[in-house]
Amino acid sequence: xxxxxxxxxxxxxxxxxxxxxxxxxxxxxxxxxxxxxxxxxxxxxxxxxxxxxxxxxxxxxxxxxxxxxxxxxxxxxxxxxxxxxxxxxxxxxxxxxxxxxxxxxxxxxxxxxxxxxxxxxxxxxxxxxxxxxxxxxxxxxxxxxxxxxxxxxxxxxxxxxxxxxxxxxxxxxxxxxxxxxxxxxxxxxxxxxxxxxxxxxxxxxxxxxxxxxxxxxxxxxxxxxxxxxxxxxxxxxxxxxxxxxxxxxxxxxxxxxxxxxxxxxxxxxxxxxxxxxxxxxxxxxxxxxxxxxxxxxxxxxxxxxxxxxxxxxxxxxxxxxxxxxxxxxxxxxxxxxxxxxxxxxxxxxxxxxxxxxxxxxxxxxxxxxxxxxxxxxxxxxxxxxxxxxxxxxxxxxxxx
Numbered sequence: 001x002x003x004x005x006x007x008x009x010x011x012x013x014x015x016x017x018x019x020x021x022x023x024x025x026x027x028x029x030x031x032x033x034x035x036x037x038x039x040x041x042x043x044x045x046x047x048x049x050x051x052x053x054x055x056x057x058x059x060x061x062x063x064x065x066x067x068x069x070x071x072x073x074x075x076x077x078x079x080x081x082x083x084x085x086x087x088x089x090x091x092x093x094x095x096x097x098x099x100x101x102x103x104x105x106x107x108x109x110x111x112x113x114x115x116x117x118x119x120x121x122x123x124x125x126x127x128x129x130x131x132x133x134x135x136x137x138x139x140x141x142x143x144x145x146x147x148x149x150x151x152x153x154x155x156x157x158x159x160x161x162x163x164x165x166x167x168x169x170x171x172x173x174x175x176x177x178x179x180x181x182x183x184x185x186x187x188x189x190x191x192x193x194x195x196x197x198x199x200x201x202x203x204x205x206x207x208x209x210x211x212x213x214x215x216x217x218x219x220x221x222x223x224x225x226x227x228x229x230x231x232x233x234x235x236x237x238x239x240x241x242x243x244x245x246x247x248x249x250x251x252x253x254x255x256x257x258x259x260x261x262x263x264x265x266x267x268x269x270x271x272x273x274x275x276x277x278x279x280x281x282x283x284x285x286x287x288x289x290x291x292x293x294x295x296x297x298x299x300x301x302x303x304x305x306x307x308x309x310x311x312x313x314x315x316x317x318x319x320x321x322x323x324x325x326x327x328x329x330x331x332x333x334x335x336x337x338x339x340x341x342x343x344x345x346x347x348x349x350x351x352x353x354x355x356x357x358x359x360x361x362x363x364x365x366x367x368x369x370x371x372x373x374x375x376x377x378x379x380x381x382x383x384x385x386x387x388x389x390x391x392x393x394x395x396x397x398x399x400x
Contacts, residue, residue, distance in 0.1 A: 009125045010133060012181040013118050014140035019170040020081045020114050021144035022151070025252075026088045026167075027053055027104060028227045029152040032241055033161050035232075037095050043232055043358065045097060047350025049104050050228035054220075054343035056108030061336020065116035065328035066198060077117040078178040084110025085171025092164025115335050116328040121182065123320060123327055130320075135263025135313040139256040142309060146252030149245035157241060198326050205322040208380045212322070213338040215379070216315055218372035219279065220342025223308065225349050225365040226251070233358040247301060254302035255309030262310025271318045272379045275311040279373030282307040286366035308369055321382065 031046045038045075068077065087107035094100055119134065126133035155163050202209065227248075234244035258278075266274040285304035289297050319334035320327045353361035 009182065010122055010137060012177055013122055014137050016081070016114070016174045016177050017118060017137055017141040018144035018147075019174045020084075020111055021141035022148045022170060023081065023084050023088055023107075023167075024053075024057070024111050024141075025145040025148035025227060026152065027091070028231055029149050029156065029245075030091065030161060030164075031228070031231055032153075032235055032244075033156050034100075035235075037161065038097060041097075043229065043353040043361075044347065044350045046232060047225070047228050047347050047353075049100055050224060051343045051346045051350075052101055053104040053108045054224050054346075055340045056105040057110075057112045058108075058220075058336040058338075058340025058343060060109055060112035061116055061332035061340075062329055063332070064113050065120075065330070065332030065336070066326070068117045068120065068328040076113045078175055080110040080113030081174040081178075082110075082168075082171040083113075084108075085168050085174075089164045089166075089168045092161035112332075112336060116332040119316060119331040119335065120328040123317075123331075130317050132260070132263045132267060134317055135260045138313040138316070139259040142252055142256035142259055142312075146249045146256060149248045149252075153241050153245040198329055201323040201326050201329075208322050209319065209333065211375060211378050212315060212319055212334065213341065215275065215279070215372045215376045216334055216338035217341040217345075218368050218375065219308070219311075220339040221345045221349065222342075222365050222368040222372075224339070224343045225346045225361070225368075228346060229350065229353055229358065229361055229365065232353075233362050236358050247298070250298055250302050251305035254305035255312075258306030258308070258310035259312050261306070263313050265310070266314045266317075270382065271314050271321075272376065272381050274314050275318070275379065276373050276376035278307045278310045279369045279376060282373075283367055283370035286369070287363075290362065290366060318379070322380075 027050050031049070034046075035041045064076070084107045087103050087110070091100060091103050091107075094103060119137065122134055122137045123130055152167070155166075230248065231244050234247060235241070239247075262274055262278060282304055285300050285307060289300040289304055292300060316331055316334045319330040323330045349361050349364055352364065
């Protein structure tokens with residue numbers, strides 16, 4: 001894609017990503033209100049709702065990624081967010097836990113349809129600056145996560161969960177943006193990699209992808225678990241819903257900023273160093289937040305969120321570099337499948353919260369980034385993007 005098309009393409013996709021991920025952080029904002037509406041609502045049930053959404057959205061992404069690689073199934077991509085918005089809007093008027101589980105699972109398919117195609121379009125537009133541009137795109141999603149508690153909790157506090165019907169509007173806006181303002185491949189130009197080719201790519205990169213999936217899964221347990229359990233933990237600490245939303249926003253906004261910084265750092269020092277170093281550093285920062293108070297506690301939470309999420313886009317690029325002929329599939333594996341594996345483990349962490357207390361569950365979540373960082377030390381080392389550009393420039397100069 002020409003550089004002149006880079007900014008408008010990435011801008012439209014980033015705005016769409018921001019709105020899409022507002023919905024991805026929708027259910028955690030409902031949990032304190034569901035405690036009141038559904039008698040006997042437990043921490044485990046809260047973890048189930050958030051996890052089932054994450055699991056369905058995650059495990060479906062490789063399928064959508066395979067579907068999108070050269071197949072031009074844009075209509076699914078266009079409608080994914082509005083599908084999710086409609087189902088989550090309906091969740092506000094459902095007071096049956098089994099029905100909420102079903103709605104959560106179906107809603108997750110909407111974001112699963114969005115992410116592989118969107119990240120591939122951004123990656124194709126970015127040229128040789130993939131980590132930085134993809135970081136900006138992913139940071140917009142993290143910003144949407146961060147805005148979700150700031151917007152939804154005051155809305156629910158003022159009007160109750162019946163106000164969820166009004167949240168359908170941003171989803172409709174995303175459908176319009178994607179339909180009219182994103183690039184479409186010319187007919188007949190799509191390369192249609194078959195299933196055998198995709199399997200061969202996965203087999204050839206199995207070792208590296210296995211370690212990467214493990215790293216992302218551990219990070220996902222921590223991140224998804226925090227989204228599900230921290231609001232309940234803050235409520236148990238006698239914080240108001242508004243104060244809780246401010247703390248979550250600090251963590252998530254910092255994560256968005258950290259994602260951009262992480263992309264820049266990985267460009268200079270390599271993917272592996274950034275992934276391992278940031279995850280190892282996140283644990284002491286989270287524990288520092290847990291055992292401090294006041295301004296120091298908020299600063300540490302912000303730094304912890306930044307380090308935890310600084311490697312998010314870098315892991316996506318690492319997966320795409322491992323299987324470069326199946327970029328949407330790689331995005332689905334790294335942003336989706338691996339995250340789904342992690343989300344499965346959030347449910348037992350919720351059970352620990354019921355049995356041993358929310359403080360114990362939160363401490364476990366804060367220790368998991370350290371385990372992910374240590375596992376990341378086994379990733380394959382590649383030259384940094386900056387050194388590759390310098391080598392290319394040097395080779396071109398010699399050739400002239």
